[in-house]
Amino acid sequence: MADADRERWTYVPLISVGPLRFGMSPAEAAAALENLTAELTEVRADSALKAEFRRPAPPPWFRGAVTAYFGTLEGLFCVVVDAQSGPQVVMDGIELVGRAPSHVEAELKAQDLALRYQPEGDSEAEGLGLTMRAQRTGDVVLTRPVFAVMGDRAYTLWDAIPADELHVH
DSSP: OOGGGSOEEEEETTTEETTEETTOOHHHHHHHTTTSEEEEEEEGGGTEEEEEEEOSSSOTTSOOSEEEEEETTTEEEEEEEOTTTSOEEEETTEEOSSSOHHHHHHHHHHTTOOOEEOTTSOEEEGGGTEEEEEEEETTEEEEEEEEEOOTTTOSSHHHHSOGGGGGOO
């Protein structure tokens, strides 16, 4: 999707991703994303409910624009934005979605953010609840940011990311 065609959302670290606020219920998230349709599935490995929000027009096999994960007690704890079809999420002037990972990483470092690297090589800013995953899109790799809060669910940001997300490339 061309950047000009994407909605623009703002990320407020550990609070919200666009209209989605951490802690909200699946029904509240569906109401906040009323222009998207949701497909709900249970993720047993993470004791979570997964909601894939899609645009009505793309073919059914097309990956969801936004994936949200909800815990029984904590509500929304993780939001993932697709590199191809998701909205553009901006944090402090940095566009996080659908870009070359090295460019986003350089902009984060330029703001003196302490980045670490997860076991798969993805950069993260744990204090911001942000992991920059990579997604293959044709012959290129683009950013697929993962926004998460740890809460009682995990000790590290890596542990807070649902297992389903570690299999998306």
